[in-house]
Amino acid sequence: MNKWTTIATSLLLAGGAAIGVAGATDNGKVSVDESAVVLNTQTAQPAQTENENSPANDETITKEEAIAIAQQVLPGKVKEIEQDSDDGHRYYEIELKYEGKDYDFDIDAATGEVLNIDGNLLRTPLADKMEITAEQAKQAVLDEVGEGRIKEIELEKNRGTYMYEIEVKVHGDDDDWYVDANTGEVLASGNDKRGAEAQSQRTQQADSAERLSVKEAKNIALAHVGQGRVDDADLDRENGRLVYEIEIEQSGGDDVELIIDALTGEILHVDWD
Incomplete structure (x- = not known):
């Protein structure tokens, strides 16, 4: 290979730094068309790592x-x-x-x-920190149901709120009620019709907007699930929003829990067990 061919070849093989058009002359020498030469002046950029591309x-x-x-x-x-x-x-x-x-x-x-x-947090020092005592919570529930017998009371924390869970027997049936341990607000389970009606009247006075009845909330839940039997319907307040917690037992034995906005009827959450 003569030296002109060697030079041209070197230009083509220099790591992509130069690309040109080479042609042979009559005297056997190789000429390079400089107008066709493109120099790669860009500096190679380091590849981004996976961590840089991925969100934190x-x-x-x-x-x-x-x-x-x-x-x-x-x-x-x-x-x-x-x-x-x-x-x-x-x-x-x-x-x-x-x-x-x-x-x-x-x-x-x-x-x-x-x-x-x-x-049961009643067994702990937390009970002394509550604004509402256990006895006050019991009396509040009895005032709501009109008559009944308290069977059991516990203090727990549910969805960020300390509350008393009170089991009361009314007309032979057991029903669970909840009382906010710091505000004294009474929340009916909805199993007892008279208690739910009393809770409805109290809540309507406290809220400016009209809320759905327990029956309407149950119908919304059943329509969404398709089939089953309402096992429980609780009126609760979650993050300042009044909601119904509806539990439906299906024929296969599975339970479905729905959280429904008590004012709009919007289904906020569905938990399929």
Whole structure:
């Protein structure tokens, strides 16, 4: 290979730095058409890493932080902890033993808020911190139902609110009522017709907008599910919104729980067990 051919070849092989058109002359030499030469002046850019292209993960508190939050509420011993999620909302489940009794905590994995505490908190110092006493809660329920007998009362935390769960026997039937432990607001379960009607009158006075009846909420739930029997219908307040919690038992034995806006009838959440 003569030296002109070698030079031309070197131009073509120089890492893509130059691309040209080469042709042989009559005397055997190779000429390069400089007008066709393109120089690659761009500097190679480093490839982006996967982390740079991916969105940042949601912040999550650690297990140790979740445990510390639970133990600030009750200074007990942690038996078990795991992380779970509901419709993409992550939370920690912590089983804690305090003075020989077990309490189950649900703690928001993003905010650290204590969402639920399952277990009778009347046995703990938390009972003394409530604005409404257990006796006041009992009397409030008896005032609502007109007559009845209190069988059992517990203090728990449900959806971020401390409340008394009170089992009362009315006309031979057992019914569960709930009383906000800090405001004294009474929430009927809806199983007892007279109690639900009394709750309806009280709530309509408290809310400027007219709300749905228990029957209307049940019909909405049944229409959405398609078939089944209403097993329970509770009137509750969730994040400042008045809602019905409707539980439907299906023929196959499965339960469906629906959360329905008590003012608009909008179905806010459906939990298929």
